[in-house]
Amino acid sequence: MDDFQSRLDTIDIDGLSDLLLSRSTPFKESELLKFAFPGMQIFDTSALELYQAHFILFHALYKLQDMFFENGRYLHVHFSSTIIKDIPDNGLCRHFEDNLLKFCCQQTENSAPYCEFHRKLKGESSLEELSIKFFYLDISNFSKLDDSTAEAFISGTWELMSNYEDYKNSFKVLDLPETSDTGLIKRKFKQLAKLHHPDTDNGSREDFMKINSAYRLLMRLVPLFDGVKI
Numbered sequence: 001m002d003d004f005q006s007r008l009d010t011i012d013i014d015g016l017s018d019l020l021l022s023r024s025t026p027f028k029e030s031e032l033l034k035f036a037f038p039g040m041q042i043f044d045t046s047a048l049e050l051y052q053a054h055f056i057l058f059h060a061l062y063k064l065q066d067m068f069f070e071n072g073r074y075l076h077v078h079f080s081s082t083i084i085k086d087i088p089d090n091g092l093c094r095h096f097e098d099n100l101l102k103f104c105c106q107q108t109e110n111s112a113p114y115c116e117f118h119r120k121l122k123g124e125s126s127l128e129e130l131s132i133k134f135f136y137l138d139i140s141n142f143s144k145l146d147d148s149t150a151e152a153f154i155s156g157t158w159e160l161m162s163n164y165e166d167y168k169n170s171f172k173v174l175d176l177p178e179t180s181d182t183g184l185i186k187r188k189f190k191q192l193a194k195l196h197h198p199d200t201d202n203g204s205r206e207d208f209m210k211i212n213s214a215y216r217l218l219m220r221l222v223p224l225f226d227g228v229k230i
Contacts, residue, residue: 004052004056004139004142004143007052007053007056008056008059008060010037011036011037011056011057011060012035013060013063013064015035016032016035016036016060016061016064017064017067019032019035020064020075020082020083020084021084024083025083026076026078026080026081026082026083026101027081027082027083028079028080028081028082029054029057029079029080029082030042032057032061032082033053033054033057036053036056036057036060037053037057040053046147046150047147047150047151047153047154047155048145048146048147048150048151050150050154051145051150051153051154052142054079055136055141055142056142058077058136059136059137059139059142061075061077061082061136062077062133062136062137063137065077065133068084069087072086072087073085073086073087074086074087074096074103076096076098076101077133078098079157079161080161080164081098081101083101085101085102085103087103088103088105090111091107091108091111092104092105092106092107092108093105093106093107093108093113093114093115093118094113094114095114095115095118095121098168098177098178099168099171099172099178104118106118121177129177129179132179156221159221160221163217163221166217167217167218167221169214170213170214170215170217170218171214171218173210173211173213173214174188174189174192174211174214174215174218175188176188180218180222181222182218182219182222182223185215185218185219185222186219189211189212189215192211193208193211193212196208196211
């Protein structure tokens with residue numbers, strides 16, 4: 001892991017922290033990569049090198065996330081919208097709305113961290129979010145991809161970016177967090193399909209088509225990242 005550590009050591013972590021604090025609008029990963037690795041030409045870099053730079057950057061960001069949390073701030077880490085937000089006071093819901101880039105902030109009972117609605121939703125999504133974080137904190141994952149699997153990962157990322165608004169909206173249509181895997185997507189689609197199928201009493205052709213379209217898009221894009229489960 002000498003290569004990982006030596007490349008991580010080249011990043012100005014304090015400067016990266018200052019950059020994240022310098023504005024209230026989100027950063028795209030490309031902006032942060034340019035800061036972390038000056039001179040790197042993203043479109044002229046091999047897929048494997050780009051994956052490794054991405055991994056090192058996200059490792060550093062999740063390390064910073066812990067530091068910011070200790071100071072009452074939340075660093076939302078995402079390839080298209082990394083941003084720092086103040087953590088709500090006790091008694092306000094701390095569920096972070098990925099699509100809105102803000103906390104719920106609804107009143108909670110007995111100073112609980114989540115409102116009743118989001119407490120019921122956390123379950124699998126919380127575990128998946130934790131899994132993503134610890135994927136990047138486990139430095140053995142830095143060297144687990146080769147040229148071909150890195151190419152699949154990067155190609156999937158670019159396709160996701162080009163369809164990102166539809167991708168986000170599809171999760172919203174299915175009422176799922178963006179961290180959902182294919183298993184959860186299938187289960188939710190099955191549930192909604194039964195509810196909205198045109199042949200049922202309360203069914204609607206329009207609603208069913210919307211749900212089906214969202215499901216098909218997610219089932220095309222989400223598996224693109226099977227080469228590296230994050």
